[in-house]
Amino acid sequence: xxxxxxxxxxxxARLQRRTVARITDxxxxxxxxxxxxxQREGIALRVAAGERIVxxxxxxxxxxxxxxxxxxxxxxxxxxxxxxxxxxxxDLGELIHPKAEPEIAxxxxxxxxxxxxxxxxxxxTDHVMACLEVVDSRFDGFSFLAADNIxxxxxxxxxxxxxxVDLPADLRTVGVVLEVDGELAATAAGAAxxxxxxxxxxxxxRRLAAEGRAVEPGTLVISGGLTRxxxxxxxxxxxxxxxxxxxxxxxxxxx
Amino acid sequence: MDLxxxxxxxxxxxxxxxxxxxxxxxxxxxxxDAAYEIQDVVVARYEAAGDPVTALKLGLTSRAKQTxxxxxxxxxxxxxxxxxxxxxxxxATDTLIQPRAEPEIAxxxxxxxAGxxVTAADVLAATAAVAPxxxxxDSRFTGYRFTxxxxxxxxxxxxxxxxxxxxxxxxxxxLRTLGCVFRRNGVLAATAAGAAxxxxxxxxxxxxxRKVSARGGMLAAGMWVLSGALTAAVPMQPGDHVxxxxxxxxxxxxxxx
Numbered sequence: 001x002x003x004x005x006x007x008x009x010x011x012x013a014r015l016q017r018r019t020v021a022r023i024t025d026x027x028x029x030x031x032x033x034x035x036x037x038x039q040r041e042g043i044a045l046r047v048a049a050g051e052r053i054v055x056x057x058x059x060x061x062x063x064x065x066x067x068x069x070x071x072x073x074x075x076x077x078x079x080x081x082x083x084x085x086x087x088x089x090x091d092l093g094e095l096i097h098p099k100a101e102p103e104i105a106x107x108x109x110x111x112x113x114x115x116x117x118x119x120x121x122x123x124x125t126d127h128v129m130a131c132l133e134v135v136d137s138r139f140d141g142f143s144f145l146a147a148d149n150i151x152x153x154x155x156x157x158x159x160x161x162x163x164x165v166d167l168p169a170d171l172r173t174v175g176v177v178l179e180v181d182g183e184l185a186a187t188a189a190g191a192a193x194x195x196x197x198x199x200x201x202x203x204x205x206r207r208l209a210a211e212g213r214a215v216e217p218g219t220l221v222i223s224g225g226l227t228r229x230x231x232x233x234x235x236x237x238x239x240x241x242x243x244x245x246x247x248x249x250x251x252x253x254x255x
Numbered sequence: 256m257d258l259x260x261x262x263x264x265x266x267x268x269x270x271x272x273x274x275x276x277x278x279x280x281x282x283x284x285x286x287x288d289a290a291y292e293i294q295d296v297v298v299a300r301y302e303a304a305g306d307p308v309t310a311l312k313l314g315l316t317s318r319a320k321q322t323x324x325x326x327x328x329x330x331x332x333x334x335x336x337x338x339x340x341x342x343x344x345x346x347a348t349d350t351l352i353q354p355r356a357e358p359e360i361a362x363x364x365x366x367x368x369a370g371x372x373v374t375a376a377d378v379l380a381a382t383a384a385v386a387p388x389x390x391x392x393d394s395r396f397t398g399y400r401f402t403x404x405x406x407x408x409x410x411x412x413x414x415x416x417x418x419x420x421x422x423x424x425x426x427x428x429x430l431r432t433l434g435c436v437f438r439r440n441g442v443l444a445a446t447a448a449g450a451a452x453x454x455x456x457x458x459x460x461x462x463x464x465r466k467v468s469a470r471g472g473m474l475a476a477g478m479w480v481l482s483g484a485l486t487a488a489v490p491m492q493p494g495d496h497v498x499x500x501x502x503x504x505x506x507x508x509x510x511x512x
Contacts (some may be wrong), residue, residue: 189434
């Protein structure tokens with residue numbers, strides 16, 4: 001396996017807005033660990049191009065998704081400043097086959113230990129935000145195995161964030177309402193992500209620390225899709241309301 | 256078409272705890288209106304047996320389920336005193352055919368609700384309290400395979416119901432965004448928010464008030480209304496245990512024997 005070559009291929013695919021064949025179909029025995037090696041190389045390419053690492057995202061946080069993919073644990077991807085939109089305007093011309101999903105975003109403050117639990121994450125959380133994550137896969141037909149998805153930075157695309165709020169009392173039971181063009185698309189509660197969004201953040205923080213990536217104060221972690229994703233098409237308004245956390249909206253356009 | 260005979264089949268299935276084939280297999284022309292007349296006959300039999308109506312339940316309030324069944328309206332059914340479970344009381348599965356549980360928000364009406372123009376806001380103004388609830392479905396049709404008129408005739412699969420003992424005043428609550436966490440045997444089964452029932456649980460109750468009024472009835476003060484499932488139902492077999500947590504309203508659990 002040539003991690004640098006695979007990373008370069010995915011990097012080019014993203015820049016040229018085209019898809020490539022799954023790695024697991026081409027590289028025999030391609031593992032999740034191999035996937036993370038490709039992901040690291042891919043992020044290094046983005047950093048070399050001037051992007052700055054701002055945090056992490058989680059994937060496969062729903063039990064149903066993990067069961068469907070035959071994996072026992074979630075995965076993570078790295079977020080850079082170029083992925084965080086300053087407003088809710090999503091230019092579909094920059095993406096391949098994007099989907100949006102509602103999430104709870106955490107910004108960590110200081111005091112996160114090396115092996116944080118959900119409670120540790122909550123005590124170290126500076127603020128939270130409602131979030132719409134735009135995921136986009138660089139693989140044909142948005143189809144992949146777990147190791148492919150890890151290599152592809154967990155399908156990271158763009159992130160739209162709502163206004164920061166103080167941590168509410170119980171993120172496990174907060175209600176989530178996803179609307180598309182004013183019509184109800186899906187609902188959930190915070191527990192949809194690993195039984196508690198902070199448990200998902202704690203898992204990611206432990207993995208990042210194990211990989212030698214320091215979780216500095218100010219790190220953004222988006223904790224995983226709370227509902228099924230919705231396909232994005234031009235002229236669409238997607239709105240996510242999370243009780244006690246806030247509202248975030250994105251609008252799609254094609255230039 | 257013999258509505259009494261159809262009601263007899265359902266009443267017999269309830270008494271014998273044996274599933275039957277859909278009514279529409281023999282009555283392909285059965286309309287939803289006629290099906291509600293069959294439901295009326297079945298409910299009258301509970302009442303004639305000294306088992307009064309205590310609550311109303313809604314069915315098919317999920318837009319996804321409506322699309323799947325190609326309908327645009329929900330359904331209602333009547334719950335009686337013998338169907339009520341109390342907090343801590345187990346669900347005796349041997350008294351039912353194929354019970355399934357689903358999480359709901361229950362409304363206790365403080366005033367009568369009737370008329371063709373009842374809105375969600377009217378419902379909230381007339382509501383004395385809301386509480387977390389568990390609706391135990393028990394379709395009389397084998398494997399829950401039925402068409403819309405079948406399930407309307409079958410009293411919307413009414414089986415048992417449990418209202419949690421945590422009452423909240425709905426004033427100041429946005430029921431639409433309340434989170435619901437549903438667990439079965441300690442494992443997360445599903446999550447939802449209040450909007451999962453007809454965009455707003457009070458809108459579902461308002462629909463029922465209008466529909467019951469149009470058929471000559473009303474929702475009376477003191478009655479509970481179970482406002483429709485927030486997630487998919489889960490089977491209840493002996494030893495199973497479910498818990499429903501509704502943010503700000505509280506939680507309620509039910510175990511099956």
